[in-house]
Amino acid sequence: MANKRLYLYPVWIRLWHAINALTFLALLLTGISLHFSSAEHSLIPFQVSVGIHNVCAIILSINFVVFVIGNVITKNGMYYMKWRKNLWPKLWKQFLFYAIGIFKGEPHPFPITKKQKFNPLQKVSYVFAMYLGMPLLIISGIALMFPEKISNSIFKISGLLFYDTLHIIVGFVLSIFLLIHLYTCTLGDKPGTLFKSMINGYHEEHE
Amino acid sequence: MKNPTKLFSILLLAIASTLIAQPDDTLKLKPSYFEVNDYVEDNEGCFKCHGEVKYLLTDVENDRSATKRMAPCKIVDRDKYYTSVHKSFSCTDCHSYDFMTFPHTMDLRFEENFLCMDCHGYDETYAQYHFEEIEKEFSESIHNIADFTCWSCHDPHSYKAFMRNADDLEEAILYDNNMCLRCHADYDRFSQKTEREEIMVVESHDWLPNQAAHFASVRCIECHTEINDSILIAHKILPKTEAVQRCTECHSKDTRLLHTLYKFQSLEERKGGFVNSIMLNNSYVIGANQNVWLNRLSLLVFGLTLLVIVFHSYLRIKKQKKS
Numbered sequence: 001m002a003n004k005r006l007y008l009y010p011v012w013i014r015l016w017h018a019i020n021a022l023t024f025l026a027l028l029l030t031g032i033s034l035h036f037s038s039a040e041h042s043l044i045p046f047q048v049s050v051g052i053h054n055v056c057a058i059i060l061s062i063n064f065v066v067f068v069i070g071n072v073i074t075k076n077g078m079y080y081m082k083w084r085k086n087l088w089p090k091l092w093k094q095f096l097f098y099a100i101g102i103f104k105g106e107p108h109p110f111p112i113t114k115k116q117k118f119n120p121l122q123k124v125s126y127v128f129a130m131y132l133g134m135p136l137l138i139i140s141g142i143a144l145m146f147p148e149k150i151s152n153s154i155f156k157i158s159g160l161l162f163y164d165t166l167h168i169i170v171g172f173v174l175s176i177f178l179l180i181h182l183y184t185c186t187l188g189d190k191p192g193t194l195f196k197s198m199i200n201g202y203h204e205e206h207e
Numbered sequence: 208m209k210n211p212t213k214l215f216s217i218l219l220l221a222i223a224s225t226l227i228a229q230p231d232d233t234l235k236l237k238p239s240y241f242e243v244n245d246y247v248e249d250n251e252g253c254f255k256c257h258g259e260v261k262y263l264l265t266d267v268e269n270d271r272s273a274t275k276r277m278a279p280c281k282i283v284d285r286d287k288y289y290t291s292v293h294k295s296f297s298c299t300d301c302h303s304y305d306f307m308t309f310p311h312t313m314d315l316r317f318e319e320n321f322l323c324m325d326c327h328g329y330d331e332t333y334a335q336y337h338f339e340e341i342e343k344e345f346s347e348s349i350h351n352i353a354d355f356t357c358w359s360c361h362d363p364h365s366y367k368a369f370m371r372n373a374d375d376l377e378e379a380i381l382y383d384n385n386m387c388l389r390c391h392a393d394y395d396r397f398s399q400k401t402e403r404e405e406i407m408v409v410e411s412h413d414w415l416p417n418q419a420a421h422f423a424s425v426r427c428i429e430c431h432t433e434i435n436d437s438i439l440i441a442h443k444i445l446p447k448t449e450a451v452q453r454c455t456e457c458h459s460k461d462t463r464l465l466h467t468l469y470k471f472q473s474l475e476e477r478k479g480g481f482v483n484s485i486m487l488n489n490s491y492v493i494g495a496n497q498n499v500w501l502n503r504l505s506l507l508v509f510g511l512t513l514l515v516i517v518f519h520s521y522l523r524i525k526k527q528k529k530s
Contacts, residue, residue, distance in 0.1 A: 034458070034493055034494060035494065035497060036494070036497070037454070037455045037458050037459050037494035038455060038459045038460060038461070039455045039456055039461060046453070046455045046494070047416075050416050050454070054416075105526075105530070144493075146417075147420040164493065165498070168501065176508060176509065176512055179512055179516070183520075186520075
């Protein structure tokens, strides 16, 4: 039984997270299928991919707005603030823990508390993913959804090429974020502990 | 200023000279016509009626005259004619010299027009355009119906070889698609050729995502013809049931657009690592324009991330076993 139990993930966060995860996965799979589409073989049929990609993109975008509004009107927003304070020493400390300390059984340098849900590495990556990556992904996605509305030429290249390349690069970076995010979520007391937190809302650990 | 009147006169002269130098757009016979055609004045004998929306009908016997409306299909736009592929022609190169007399006789009105093949077919001069192959394709096309000739799509008085010299592909696509839409979006014209029910172009393409973008970026014939690598523009129009509907025909690395729209421009190199880069000048086709370098870089980053994760996991498992 865990001797530290904190209620960190209210229902709206868990719902937002579940929708975000599912739609992002669907977007990732259909996006890869579209990018590497072939006349002979496709991961998912092209038209099916387009349909799923469009619907999930709309849901993800609305969900993102919910996330931003939620962070403004609830206390959850504070976890994403002051991320630049003492940034590099904190990041280094956290990095050393993941690289070396974790194997020596050292305690977490930034233990999770009610006021500090994320460690510095998590905080920076979440801020960049949610407040830079997602808006860029959504804006470029909207541009691709309405290609007739976008400028023919941006920075002397085709507008479509610009937005599509941006969309693909940001999508790829966020998919790498997802991979690392999934792995770091196995770094709880047990590999499944942190995943459980996102279902029941409680962060649990042995002190 | 010693002599303001003199200065004013010079100024006035300068302004007047610029006015004189201005090309007059209202001129019926523009200097540019004379640059491309030696028979402009002779042709005016026809254009004075057929280049106007109205003409003067004179009855010499009864000494009366009336202004009549020229049938729209009989009007030839001078600007379009003198910039068309036949811009250097005299009207009587193709039409009977008897047309120079007015009113035209009934016999003349039934004059059979020349067709493309009458001048261009089986002639070494035009061998590179493969008119014979085009004729063969047309004969197998669904357009091969009564009263349907080359002229039904290619008006000899205004036709431009846009695709062959396509500097502005977007304009060429618009020009080409308008050729189809002239009948397929105008039921009056369409019903002159066929008894078929009206084709609702927009509604029948409802299945196509981003319809407007597709219509502006590709020609109708990209999907509605059979690929033929020996001619620039395929002419075998397929029945609608055989039209391309599979997205990946275009949206893939081996896109059919390189065999159709970009066929003769695809002496291609991979600019900036993009596959099918020739298409990037005008468009970006998802699936067809992948960047080789980005693909490789993403594979490398993905592989390295996975490697780090696997190594980290291995160390964790090893540590757990020890403890």
